[in-house]
Amino acid sequence: MASSLSYAAFHYGSDSELQRVGVWEVDTVASEKSKYWIIYIHGGAWRDPRIDHKSFIPTIDAVISSQDECKSSISGFASVDYRLSPHPGFPQDPEGTTPRDYRNAFHPDHIKDVWSALRSLQERYAFGSNYVLLGHSAGATLALQLLMGSTALKGSAPPADVALPAAIVGLEGIYDLQGLVDRLGPEYAALFVGAFGDSSNWSDVSPMKFTKSFRSAWSEEHLVVLGWSPEDELIDRPEIEGMQKVLEKDNVNTLALTDLSGTHDGMWEDGRPFAQVIRKTLNHLKSSGLSITRQSSQIFDNDEANNRQGRQWRL
Template sequence: MASSLKYTVHQYGAHELQRLGVWDLDVADKTHTKYWIVFIHGGAWRDPRVAHDTFAPVITRFLESSSTAGGSTGSIPVAAFASLDYRLSPHPEFPQDPATTPPDRFRGAKHPDHLDDVRAALAFLQNRFGFGSRYVLVGHSAGACLAYQLLAGLSSIEDVEVEFPAAVFGVEGIYDMTGFNARFGGGYAGFLEGAFGPQDRWDEAAPMKCPGSYGDWYPGGLAVLGHSVDDDMVDMPETDGMAERLKKDGVEVLLVKDLTGPHDDAWQDGRGVARIVLRVLDILRERARE
């Protein structure tokens, strides 16, 4: 059903991966009461097979939820869906020759390149469509890390103005690279080093361990963390630890642990993510009535 919506692709930079997709429900929302849902995909910061269009199944679940409830797409409190691509780190299974690959196609990103792209993409969307903070930022796996890194101000392009979202939803995220890798016996060092460099640099980029306070960066915001009991790639301590950090910093946290299915079911199936985001929208609308 995502295919029934008007879909456009926009470039926010010169690299082929500096692009984003927009699915239009009511982009011209005259009431200014509807929210955008903005997605950051995962893929270990490097997988070229995971791109912005992998959000389509979640969009379909949103539309199905309205149909099941006897409503129309216009009854969903969403103006549009957007999904962001960003420059990727090298992947050993998909090598590129830097001598022959054009710069605008070469996947050689290193932190904070991925995050800088997320910030630039959000600025592009906000400047073009004017929705300000009326959006829910959803990130899966590495995308969840990027969402919370954004709040922590870990981008190198802070002069690019971005309004933070009404709610941030991290799904099965990676928030403490050192602890995560250690619990898996060092098995994830390869892609983490590819994205963040030597291990002694990981903590300064980790949303769970970075200095400062989310209470200062994100006052009054809603932080949502979700995890599947069946996740086969990222373990529950990542989500639990991030929840503890946010609560310690005085941020309101909604912790959801009733997702099911393996790691990539979050976007391949989409039911759980759609259900939780609809719940978040209910919370935001209730806040607005208070």
């Protein structure tokens, strides 16, 4: 069980209590280059204070209690918290709440925190790009936004010294904000406005609407896995299939696993469906021989490279 692993949480920023990651070390000997870190970004529509980094624990438990030999390719698990936007169901008193505890994040705070968390983890554990990045729901949006560079950062350049993962796994992901509202109803708009403002801001942050290439930021060796369960009551199949089409158009190695089981939140509460996806992702990485020789630098297009030297925020 996760309780059998050594657990520590540390802060990667000082503005918010939520600028924090949890780490469960398995075998972090630096010479083990062929092993991967498994890093998770939780969901909760950028705002739900009930969901945090510990929501990864059932998945960790399911991976380490299984008999599968994929365990031997894992260095450790980490789970990222990030600043949240206000949730109308959980109002806070601005007078009686310290700035560190006040949830008033607004785009691009969430994605900036993810970049900062990855930088901090890479500084501590030196795993470079030997990691699989999973995101659930809004966490899947955040994971894919890493590949969108400055577009998903309101024009700022991403930090040049953060290595992108070997694989990104989107689970029950939100990929097209306007599309969800159009298909599933105006209640979805309320989820997005608090984090991004009105709908004129949505296409820049929606991975399905990315107008540049998902391949240009990434090295030769890469993989996106899109997981979805037909029992998901909040995210529909077109959301996954639409994202798959965009990635395939950009020649990204893409694997869609659309036969998972469980409801939107039931899947992380159970842990086994996500453990199964982790297993398949590691097997896929191994069988395509992608692991060992990867470099930590990524190639960005010229715009992106110029931007990187210029307008970088301080982490």
